[in-house]
Amino acid sequence: MIRIKNKIFFLVLTLALGACVSQRASYKATKTTPEQVLxxxxxxxxxxxxxWPDTGKPIYTNRWRPSNIWTRAVYYEGLMALYQIDPDKRYYDYAVDWGTQHKWSMRNGVETRNADDQACGQIYLDLYEMDPQPERMAAIKQNIDYIIRSGKVDDxxxxxxxxxxxxxxxxxxxxxNDERYFDYMYKMYTHTKAVEGGGLYNPEDKLWWRDKDFVPPYKEPNGEDCYWSRGNGWVVAALVRVLDILPETEKHRTEYLEDYKNLMEGVLAVQRSDGFWNVSLHDPGHFGGRETSGTALFAYGMAWGINKGILDATIYRPAVDKAWSAMVNEAVHPSGFLGYMQGTGKEPKDGQPVRFASVPDFEDYGLGCFLLAGSEYYKLLK
Structure with missing residues (x-):
């Protein structure tokens, strides 16, 4: 089994960190303004x-799917982040209409175990907090309570x-104000991290395998482990969003925070010189090139960490500046369409080709990632 050795990895990391620090002066004086980001x-x-003026319209790619699946939910995560910095009522109304169109429920009902179905609950609960109408919370609470009662933690x-x-x-x-939810999500998280497929987190490289199909001995064409960019980006987003919510005293918060900081180190070490990240983090030759969704999620995580005082700005700020500049200058079309977006899948070869003009099978989740990154970067610049 070919693996990156500790010494080699930390040499790469040290060089990456050093390069970032050496660029500190030029990036500290970035000309990007909050208004430009907005x-x-x-x-x-x-x-x-x-x-997409009709929020309830099903999505058609290779088949019809309802629009309350994970792809659209991620878009609304980004829209809610945009609404925080740009409180345009049209954003709020667009999100409420989406929830209403789907009766504030999930694709496969209140007994679904599929996380892709549950993602919409993040938005339903955000909107409940803004206007506590019972129907906005009822179905997702019923679903998560059902998951907890089952005792099953390997979903x-x-x-x-x-x-x-x-x-x-x-x-x-x-x-x-119920710790049962914290305790159960920790059990599920721990299963993914340390049990599923022998554990999907690799502390040596500080990155995550997408699922058990990619745990060694599986390897990329260059002999390294397969770490999918957007998959690791999802873990970044999960940890950021959970840490943003959890009380400081929650007993597992320290572990989540440590996992987040380690993942940020693992990601920083493999950023491309142009500011993007490749779809395959340790094999730039395997469908290498610019990719927007993973880049946006990593930029989101880094900007959030700097804003919270968790990450050292002298180390991570240059990476965020480069990532944002790269996405805006290379991926954003005059129309507002986002290029270099990998379509849905689970590994580097899926959703290809990834080009400036290629249209992914779903456009919504990539925009959600971009809005999350931009909204957090806006706060950083402010």
């Missing part, structure tokens, strides 16, 4: 809202699921 966010979001067999479902548990725990 202009781009409004443009990309307007493109989408104009293309999250792929790392994307952590982002889709884990923040729902955290939010319910806070809203209801």
């Amino acid at each position: 202009t781009v966010l409004r443009s990309t979001n307007a493109y989408f809202m104009q293309k 999250w067999t792929w790392i994307d699921a952590i982002q889709m479902a884990m923040p729902v548990f955290a939010k319910l725990g806070v809203m209801l």
Whole structure:
């Protein structure tokens, strides 16, 4: 089994950190302004809202799917982040209409175990907090209570699921002041991290395998482990969103925080010189090139960490500046469409080709990632 050795990895990390510090002066004086960031966010979001005026319309790719699946939920995560910095009532109404169109429920009902179905609950609960109408919480609470009663903790067999479902548990725990939700999500998280497939987190490289199919001896064409960019991005987003919600005294918070900081180190070490990340983090030759969704999620996580005083700005700020500049200058079309977006899948070869003009099978989740990154970057610049 070919693996990156500790010494080699930490040499790469040290060089990456050193390079970031050496660029500190130039990036500290970045010319990007908060207003410029907001202009781009409004443009990309307007493109989408104009293309999809009917929030309940099913999505058609290779088949019809309802629009309350995970892809659209991630978009609304980004929209709610945009609403925080740009409180345009049209955003709120667009989100409420989406929940109403789907009766504030999940694709497969209140007994679904699929995290992809549960992702919409993050938005339902956000909107409940803004206007506590009981129907906005009822179905997702019933679903998560059903999961807890089952005693089954092995539902999250792929790392994307952590982002889709884990923040729902955290939010319910806070809203209801009930630690059962915190305790159960920790059991599910621990299964994914340390049990599923022998554990999907690799502390040596500080990165996550997407699912058990990619745990060694599986390897990329260059002999390294397969770490999928967007998959690791989902873990970043999950940890950020959970840490943003959890009380400081929650007993597992320290572990989540440590996992987050380690993952940020693992990601920083493999950023491309142009600011993007490749779809395959340790094999730039395997469908290498610019990719927006993973880049946006990593930028989101880094900007959040700097804003919270968790990450050292002298180390991570250059990476965030480069990532944002790369996405805006290379991926954003004049129309607001986002290029270099990998379509859905589970590994580097899926959703290809990833080009400036290629249209992914779903446009919504990529925009959601971009809005999350931009909204957090806006706060950083402010």
